[in-house]
Amino acid sequence: MRDDAHDDDRVRRKLRGAAQAHRPDRERMRARIERGMAEGERRPERRSKATRHVGSASWLRVVSATAAVAGVFAVVGYGVAAVLRDEEPSPQSVATSTTPAPPTAAPDPDRTPDAPARTDDPPDRTPDAPPRRPSGTPPTPPKSPGTSGTSGTPKSVPADRLLWADGSVDPGSSTYWSQSDITVKARKPLTALTVEVRVAGSGEVADTGNWRSLPEGDFDVSATERDGFLVYRWTLKDGRTVPVGEHVFAGQFNHPGGKRDAGGDTYAVHAGTSDERAVWRGDFA
Structure with missing residues (x-):
């Protein structure tokens, strides 16, 4: 009994490994099916019975092959499901790719940089500076709060x-x-x-x-x-x-x-x- 259980475990491990390693070539099978369909469409519509018979036979062969492949997938999937139904599915990582950013165009050495915006202020005065007083004009003294030109003495x-x-x-x-x-x-x-x-x-x-x-x-x-x-x-x-x-x-x-x-x-x-x-x-x- 122990040898049989040991053999069953070994068979299960092999089936599990084969199921995980199997990668069906879907692209190749799809190409064969499309090629067979294309060959059937290229045949002339007016053909003899014998030719139609032969074309039908070819078409039947393509369909049969497709059905056979589908049956193989079904059997393999059923076997893998039977082996792995008691196992927790291992987490799989999905590789994602990011679209690279378009390269930044290098600056053109022959291109003249844009000129700064022109202002109406004279070159010797900034926008926030107070207006310049003509030379020889004394500054205006600040007004004291609360006075109206009198000393305030009774x-x-x-x-x-x-x-x-x-x-x-x-x-x-x-x-x-x-x-x-x-x-x-x-x-x-x-x-x-x-x-x-x-x-x-x-x-x-x-x-x-x-x-x-x-x-x-x-x-x-x-x-x-x-x-x-x-x-x-x-x-x-x-x-x-x-x-x-x-x-x-x-x-x-x-x-x-x-x-x-x-x-x-x-x-x-x-x-x-x-x-x-x-x-x-x-x-x-």
Whole structure:
């Protein structure tokens, strides 16, 4: 049994090898068939019975040969299928060919290269360059943003165009204490305002406080002794505005007993808008 199985395997291997190695010459068989058909067509239509018989016989031989070849192919294919039906078909690679690209034509040494496109720009100026300025012409200075030909500094005007002011000793003053009042009447909304009161008798007078009728947060306030005076100063903060109307600024201080003479006291009001400025000065006489 083992020898028979071994023989069967060997026969199978041989059949498989023969089947894989077999390459039928299809072109040769097709040529023979076409040649036989061509010979039959070249015979004259009017022929004798004997000739027709012979032609028919030749045609039968061609057909028989073709059928025989087909039968051989069928038998061989059936045998190969019987041998290989239990085997997985081995993958086959298909050779492909790429069409070569046409050769690039070599440049003609006698051919003159194409001239570059002509432009209308002069040879000494590129398309993106600014126009040339005639010699001797000074360059135009750049314009500063936000200016319109003016320096932007407010001009000085008569004081009464912006305000009116008056200095007085408050009626509530007493023998040992006094209050100096500055009344300011703004004729326009003021974007700048500084009110300063100078009380004579430094060393004899002492600050006890101050106030103003405008919001406290709109001003920076100071009270200092300088050059023989007690100086009160109220300065409007940046971005704040003093509205049109009457406003009061007051400085309070102690002094030696008795009625005090305010003849040496002075005041000054510096006011301004976006385009005007003015100064008002006075005393308490």
